[in-house]
Amino acid sequence: MLIALCLSLAGCAVPIEEQKAHIRNGDLGFRTLSPQAFLDTWGQPTYAHEEHTQFFSVGRGQYVPRFRVPLGEAPPNWDSRLISDHALFLVYVDRGELLGFVGDRLIHHEQLPASQLHGIGKAWQQESRFKTRLETGASPQ
Numbered sequence: 001m002l003i004a005l006c007l008s009l010a011g012c013a014v015p016i017e018e019q020k021a022h023i024r025n026g027d028l029g030f031r032t033l034s035p036q037a038f039l040d041t042w043g044q045p046t047y048a049h050e051e052h053t054q055f056f057s058v059g060r061g062q063y064v065p066r067f068r069v070p071l072g073e074a075p076p077n078w079d080s081r082l083i084s085d086h087a088l089f090l091v092y093v094d095r096g097e098l099l100g101f102v103g104d105r106l107i108h109h110e111q112l113p114a115s116q117l118h119g120i121g122k123a124w125q126q127e128s129r130f131k132t133r134l135e136t137g138a139s140p141q
Helices: 002-012 016-024 035-042 114-129
Strands: 047-057 063-065 082-092 097-102 105-111
Touching (some): 035 082, 035 097, 063 082, 063 105, 082 114, 097 114
Antiparallel strands (some): 047 063, 082 097, 097 105
16 A cells, blocks of 8 residues: 555656656656646547556566466566556557556556557456446446
8 A cells, every 4th residue: 555655646746747748758667657647648548447456566666467467477577566556547559558557657558569459448348348336336326
């Protein structure tokens, strides 16, 4: 929890205009980028998804979401730390980008082929069709 709190607070300290400048310059390694900065700069993503997930720490501020690791395996360079928190994922197929955020901070950035990104987005859409009202937070009618 402490790691997640630190991650979310760090993104708030950098002005949004500075974040957008980093995005426009292709500097996605700058770790204090918020989802809003990407939405303002790149527009609406092809897919967006929110879920509670685990991230594997692979060093130097890099984290890999559980769904990007084969079942029963750990990612290369995993340092045995995990973050388990609510995450937002944005997929920009036209840019070949998968972005993962915890709080207001980019913690996962991965470039993938369009076919893989569409596969991830379609899996999320399929999952959401079978979620209960309890999982989605919807109130009973």
